[in-house]
Amino acid sequence: MKLLRQASIILGIYFLGELLQKSLNLPIPGSVIGMLILLGLLYTGVIKLDMIEEISNFLLDHLAIFFIPAGVGLISSFSLLRGNWFAIIAVSFISTIIVLVATGIIVQIILKGGKS
Incomplete structure (x- = not known):
């Protein structure tokens, strides 16, 4: 309950x-x-x-289970993605780097906190 x-x-x-x-x-x-x-x-x-x-x-x-529909959606629209693999991989790589850098900066700011 x-x-x-x-x-x-x-x-x-x-x-x-x-x-x-x-x-x-x-x-x-x-x-x-x-x-x-x-x-x-x-x-x-x-x-x-x-x-x-x-x-x-x-x-x-159980978060991994929620990615199954997205994976099935990618497989079902494979024909639309066929010619765009380079762009998809490039955007994925660049956005991953941006997220890693932003996370690192935010963690450093939080860890410094009120310290001068």
């Missing part, structure tokens, strides 16, 4: 993000808006970590 309550919290926030995206016609996906709402609620303490911790760990433990 506890997992059901935690899943209801996560899904409710997700649907709130979707509702805001549709009603305000925002260019940001509703799932991203929902994540930002969840972040704000966790940061302000409206939602405590223990209120969603178990379902979050469950979802993270």
Whole structure:
């Protein structure tokens, strides 16, 4: 019953993000808006970590399963991707480097914290 309550919290926030995206016609996906709402609620303490911790760990433990539909989608649209392999690999490589550098910079800023 506890997992059901935690899943209801996560899904409710997700649907709130979707509702805001549709009603305000925002260019940001509703799932991203929902994540930002969840972040704000966790940061302000409206939602405590223990209120969603178990379902979050469950979802993270089974994260690989959520990539199966994306893989099937790539295989089914293989003909569209056939001539664009170089561009796809280049963009993937460059974006990975950008993410690694940005993560490193952010971690350094956080670790320095209030130290001067």
